[in-house]
Amino acid sequence: MKTLLIAATLAFITAGIYGAIDVSRDIKNGTFIQYQDEDKIVVEAFGKHDNTITEKKKKQFIVKNKASVAEIKVSDFSMSDIKISDFSRGEPPMLYEALLLEKVGSPDSVKSADVVTAINDTITAINERANEKSQKDSSNTTKKEERKFSLKLYSRGRPRPITKETVAVQSDSTKK
Amino acid sequence: MYSRKLTAKKALVTGGLILFWAPVIFLSLLLIYNTLPYFTFNRDISFLEERSVLYDKPVWRISFYVHIFAGALCIGAALLQFSSFILKKRKRIHIISGKIYVFVVLLIGAPSGFYMTFFAKGGFLERACFMLMAVFWFYSTYKGFVAAAREKNFLSHKYWMIRSYAMALTAVTFRVYHILFYLWGFGHFDNYAISLWISVFGNAAIAELIIFSQSKKYLTTLTT
Numbered sequence: 001m002k003t004l005l006i007a008a009t010l011a012f013i014t015a016g017i018y019g020a021i022d023v024s025r026d027i028k029n030g031t032f033i034q035y036q037d038e039d040k041i042v043v044e045a046f047g048k049h050d051n052t053i054t055e056k057k058k059k060q061f062i063v064k065n066k067a068s069v070a071e072i073k074v075s076d077f078s079m080s081d082i083k084i085s086d087f088s089r090g091e092p093p094m095l096y097e098a099l100l101l102e103k104v105g106s107p108d109s110v111k112s113a114d115v116v117t118a119i120n121d122t123i124t125a126i127n128e129r130a131n132e133k134s135q136k137d138s139s140n141t142t143k144k145e146e147r148k149f150s151l152k153l154y155s156r157g158r159p160r161p162i163t164k165e166t167v168a169v170q171s172d173s174t175k176k
Numbered sequence: 177m178y179s180r181k182l183t184a185k186k187a188l189v190t191g192g193l194i195l196f197w198a199p200v201i202f203l204s205l206l207l208i209y210n211t212l213p214y215f216t217f218n219r220d221i222s223f224l225e226e227r228s229v230l231y232d233k234p235v236w237r238i239s240f241y242v243h244i245f246a247g248a249l250c251i252g253a254a255l256l257q258f259s260s261f262i263l264k265k266r267k268r269i270h271i272i273s274g275k276i277y278v279f280v281v282l283l284i285g286a287p288s289g290f291y292m293t294f295f296a297k298g299g300f301l302e303r304a305c306f307m308l309m310a311v312f313w314f315y316s317t318y319k320g321f322v323a324a325a326r327e328k329n330f331l332s333h334k335y336w337m338i339r340s341y342a343m344a345l346t347a348v349t350f351r352v353y354h355i356l357f358y359l360w361g362f363g364h365f366d367n368y369a370i371s372l373w374i375s376v377f378g379n380a381a382i383a384e385l386i387i388f389s390q391s392k393k394y395l396t397t398l399t400t
Contacts, residue, residue: 001325005318008282012314015239015287019294022235033229035297035365 203348204255208248214241230295239288246285247347253277254341274337278321281340286314302369309376313343323400335387335397342383343376350375 026032213221219231230236253273256262262269293306320336323329353371362370388394 004279004282005322008287008314008318011283011287012290015291018235019291022233022291023294031229033227033295035226 200345200348201255203352204251204345207348207351208252211244211248214244217241226297227295236292236295239291242284243288243292246280246288247344250277250280250285250344251347253280254344257337257341274324278317281317281344282314282321286310286317290314298365298369298372302372305372305376309343309346312380313340316340316343329400331391332397332400335391338386339380339383342379346375346379349379353378 023032214224219225219228224231224240227236231240253276256269256273257277290307290310293303293310296303296306316336316339320333320340323336324333350371353374354367357367357371387397391397
């Protein structure tokens with residue numbers, strides 16, 4: 001009985017200490033869960049008193065926001081034409097969209113009504129960039145096809161550009 | 177004339193007991209039934225979706241599953257504890273289910289719950305309320321167990337276990353108040369906070385009222 005009581009007391013105290021440490025760590029890292037924020041956003045977004053907003057409306061709103069954040073893919077932020085002069089401390093400079101995303105935070109925490117507008121701006125910016133890219137890419141399709149062909153030639157998966165020399169070497173090896 | 181009064185009094189007491197225990201038993205079983213979906217370990221449940229950030233923490237996730245398992249077990253075990261029939265005629269059942277309740281609360285239910293209070297929904301005051309509840313749940317169960325097992329003071333054991341059960345039942349009463357205030361048109365967070373405070377302090381007050389009505393020296397029940 002004594003062992004049980006000591007074990008239980010120790011377990012309870014340990015849980016308390018660990019919980020306090022865990023919370024302080026979360027606060028320090030800025031990852032502490034804020035339940036009220038989500039509610040506030042909904043209130044701000046609807047512009048009505050809290051009582052008039054139903055749970056269904058809130059859920060729809062939150063799901064909608066989460067979906068819009070999820071649409072932003074990491075691949076959309078890939079950079080091209082990077083110069084060494086663009087780098088400070090060895091890190092690539094942040095794009096406008098990436099900066100906005102950082103402001104938004106993780107997809108799970110929708111923090112304020114401003115964030116929603118920021119997300120929409122980001123999506124439109126990405127779409128515009130994607131359109132520009134697609135126009136550029138259409139001219140480069142022939143190059144891509146060549147690249148695919150070269151990949152097929154090399155079985156170890158090391159793509160090499162096909163030049164006149166390589167073709168000549170290949171033809172020599174087949175003759176031998 | 178005297179016997180009629182006595183019969184009426186007895187009928188009133190029995191009716192009161194039925195009115196009290198019938199919803200308690202039904203809602204306790206409903207609560208246990210509602211915890212079953214969580215054991216599919218699927219995170220697509222609204223309660224877990226809301227805490228998706230916490231769910232990614234292994235310690236919180238383990239504490240959550242341990243806590244709901246412990247909660248369901250201790251609420252189920254406690255239903256048998258206050259039956260005078262079981263206490264008089266089937267004392268063995270009372271002892272076994274009592275031991276299950278005590279072990280579950282002291283070793284897993286209260287510690288896991290105490291850890292989770294740090295991440296509980298609501299503001300600082302709501303978290304403090306959860307913490308207070310966890311501490312009092314642990315303390316009352318501890319005192320009740322020590323009173324029976326070590327001191328053989330069964331009256332003190334009874335009173336402390338009433339207090340402990342009142343804390344365990346906050347899980348049930350909280351949901352009842354939550355539904356009532358929702359129907360009343362309260363906003364989600366106001367509803368949550370009010371339901372929490374009323375369920376914790378309301379249950380504690382009801383427990384103290386029951387103890388006060390049964391004990392001759394009420395204040396001594398708090399110290400022994």
